[in-house]
Amino acid sequence: DADVTQTPRNRITKTGKRIMLECSQTKGHDRMYWYRQDPGLGLRLIYYSFDVKDINKGEISDGYSVSRQAQAKFSLSLESAIPNQTALYFCATSVPQGDLAKNIQYFGAGTRLSVL
Amino acid sequence: GENVEQHPSTLSVQEGDSAVIKCTYSDSASNYFPWYKQELGKRPQLIIDIRSNVGEKKDQRIAVTLNKTAKHFSLHITETQPEDSAVYFCAAKEDNNDMRFGAGTRLTVKP
Numbered sequence: 001d002a003d004v005t006q007t008p009r010n011r012i013t014k015t016g017k018r019i020m021l022e023c024s025q026t027k028g029h030d031r032m033y034w035y036r037q038d039p040g041l042g043l044r045l046i047y048y049s050f051d052v053k054d055i056n057k058g059e060i061s062d063g064y065s066v067s068r069q070a071q072a073k074f075s076l077s078l079e080s081a082i083p084n085q086t087a088l089y090f091c092a093t094s095v096p097q098g099d100l101a102k103n104i105q106y107f108g109a110g111t112r113l114s115v116l
Numbered sequence: 117g118e119n120v121e122q123h124p125s126t127l128s129v130q131e132g133d134s135a136v137i138k139c140t141y142s143d144s145a146s147n148y149f150p151w152y153k154q155e156l157g158k159r160p161q162l163i164i165d166i167r168s169n170v171g172e173k174k175d176q177r178i179a180v181t182l183n184k185t186a187k188h189f190s191l192h193i194t195e196t197q198p199e200d201s202a203v204y205f206c207a208a209k210e211d212n213n214d215m216r217f218g219a220g221t222r223l224t225v226k227p
Contacts (some may be wrong), residue, residue, distance in 0.1 A: 033214075040125065042205055042219040058214060059117075090159065100126070104150070105215065107159040 003027045006084035006091050008083050013081050014116050021076045021111050024092030031094045032074035033058075033105065034066060036087040044089065049074055081115040120208050122218025129196050130226050139206035139219045140188040146208040149182060149189045154220075155202045157196040163204075164191070196225045 003026045007022045023032065033048040045058030049068040063085060076087055091108040119142040130137050141149075150165035164226055166173045166180045166189065173180050176197075182189040206218040 035217075040219055042122070043217040045214050046215075049213055056214075059216075104162050104165070107161070109159050 003093045004091060004093055004106050004108040006025065006089075006111050008111060009109065010112045012114045012116065013032055014069045014080055017081050019078045019081055019113070020090075021089055021113070023070075023074045023076070023108055024072050025091075025093045025106075026047070026072065027106065028071075029093035029095050029106070032068065033092040034064075034074065035090045036060070036085075037090060037110075044078065046089075062080050078113075078115075086115045088111060110113065118146055118208055118210065118213060118216040120206060120216045120218045122206050122221055124217065124221060124225075126222045128226060130222045131196060131198060132169060135191075135193045135196050135223055135225075136201070137191045137204055137206070137223070138188060139190070139208070139217075139218050140186075141208040142187065143208070143210055143213075144159045144184075144187060145210040146213075147211065148209045149180070150207050150209075150215075151191050151201045152205045152207065152217075154205065160205060173217055183205075194222075196223075197226050198225050 004025045013019050031050050034046040035043040037043050044060050046064050047066040048056050067075045089111045092105040094105045122139045125137050129190050147168035149190040153163045154158035156162040164180050179192045201224050203220045203222050205220050207215045
C-alpha cells in the first residue's frame with residue numbers, strides 16, 4: 001500500500017550503532033504501529049501510538065524506542081543495535097476505535113535490517 | 117495478555133484441493149479476528165475478517181469460521197490455486213488491546 005511508506009527498505013549496520021527506521025503515511029490515520037517479523041514467530045508488536053505524542057509499549061519493546069512528533073510520521077530507533085535485532089520490520093496504520101469495521105491494519109512494504 | 121496459536125506451520129496441498137488453517141486464542145474478550153496473506157517478499161494484506169457476533173463469513177473461495185466457546189477460528193480455502201501460495205497469519209484483538217498475531221502458516225499449492 002503506497003500510502004504507508006517505510007524508509008530505508010534495506011539496511012545493514014554494525015553492532016552498537018544507532019539506527020532509525022522511518023514510517024510516514026498519507027492515509028490520515030491516527031494509529032500507527034511498529035512490528036518485527038522473524039521466521040516462525042509471526043508479527044510481534046514493538047510499539048504503537050494512538051495519537052501524536054502518545055506512545056505505548058507492545059510485546060517486545062526492550063532495545064527499541066519510538067517517536068511520534070506528527071500524525072503522519074512514526075519513527076523507530078535502535079539506540080545500540082545488536083545482532084538479534086536482525087529482522088524484517090513493518091510499520092502499520094489503522095483508524096481509531098469506535099468503528100469495528102476499521103480495525104484493519106495497513107502495512108508498509110517493510111524494512112529489512114541486518115545487524116552484523 | 118492475548119496469546120494466539122496457529123497450526124499447521126506449513127501446509128502443502130494439490131491444486132484444486134481445500135486448505136484449512138486453525139488458530140486458537142486465549143482471551144475470551146477478543147472480538148475481532150482477521151486473516152492476513154503475505155506473499156513472498158511482500159507486505160501482509162487483509163484477506164478476510166470476522167467479528168465475534170457472527171460464526172461464519174465467506175468471500176468467494178475463502179471462508180472463516182469462529183467458535184467462541186472453544187476460542188478457535190479457522191480459515192478455509194477451497195479450490196486452491198498456485199497463486200494462493202503464501203504465508204497466512206491469523207490475529208485476535210479485543211477493543212482496547214493491541215492485535216496479537218499467530219506465528220504464520222506457509223501454504224504451498226502444487227500445480
